[in-house]
Amino acid sequence: MANSNLSDTTLTSPITGVVLQKVVASGEMASAGYPILAIGQVDDVWVEIGVTDDAVGKLHPGQSATVYVYGTDQTVTGTVDEIGALADTTTRTFPVKIRVHNPDGSLLPGMIARVDISLSDTPGICIPLDSVIQLAEGPSVFLYDETTGTVSRRMIQTGEIVGEEIEVLAGLENGECLV
16 A cells, blocks of 8 residues: 555656646645646747737738747747737737747746737838928928939828837838938
């Protein structure tokens, strides 16, 4: 009976992973079916974000995302894995899970990350926010023509502001010299 009891003290996991949490301390008695440890596979991890209702329709599974993880100070690439169909009642955002491949195990559950996802399939032109002049007619920029050596004003149509830059939807071509 002692040998039988001793064999019952060895725990084996059905998966290969890491111990995330010890539920029972060493020396404590545990009932059958009661969890002893929380084990997780961290080969792939998920970053959970909340997305507003105007942006959730622009996302699709498999879409690429850039993920910056603060705890490790590294930037990795992930893909949109799941898009929630119901908004969170508190934040009014839709839950989106981004799968990140984690072969070295450096990303751990609970780390904080920042996610950048392009909401447009067409590449846009972004210019410094300070280069746009707001006039009564609308936003405009000054362009330098290298062949004539002159500067001219041109009206533009602006889009979203991203950090210190603003998206230009119309009125500016790629490669033009901005003053």
